[in-house]
Amino acid sequence: MRDAEGEIAEFERGDVVWGVDPFKQDPITDPEVSPDGGGVAPRPWLIVSTEAVPFHPDQYLCLTLTTRTWHGASIPLSAESWAEGGAPEGSSIMP
Numbered sequence: 001m002r003d004a005e006g007e008i009a010e011f012e013r014g015d016v017v018w019g020v021d022p023f024k025q026d027p028i029t030d031p032e033v034s035p036d037g038g039g040v041a042p043r044p045w046l047i048v049s050t051e052a053v054p055f056h057p058d059q060y061l062c063l064t065l066t067t068r069t070w071h072g073a074s075i076p077l078s079a080e081s082w083a084e085g086g087a088p089e090g091s092s093i094m095p
Contacts, residue, residue, distance in 0.1 A: 004075075010057040013049045018042040023047065046093055065091045 011017055021043040049061035066074070067089045074092035 008054070008057055011060060013047055013050050014083075015047045016044050017047065017062075019045050019062075044087065064094045066094050067091055 019042060021041050024041045031070075039053070044065040045060075045062035046065060047060050047062055049056065051057075053061060065077070065087065067075075069076075069092060071092075071094060073095055075095065076090070076092045077087065079086060
């Protein structure tokens with residue numbers, strides 16, 4: 001992952017980062033996608049990998065965060081789950 005200046009950004013296990021949503025890449029079927037091709041709707045990702053994973057810091061293992069609650073295995077996040085910051089809406093981790 002790269003920061004705004006193009007430098008490789010290193011993250012730690014437990015960090016939540018914003019990244020591309022791989023399931024929202026069609027501007028016709030997904031209105032959140034930029035119609036000018038400028039990008040796709042971002043979503044929050046929980047970093048679960050450590051430095052021991054190959055290709056760190058270029059690649060990470062992540063779990064998605066979602067506001068949907070229909071999935072029985074989702075893990076809800078409360079305000080106390082955040083060391084700093086937080087989610088704009090109630091969120092869960094999707095394993």
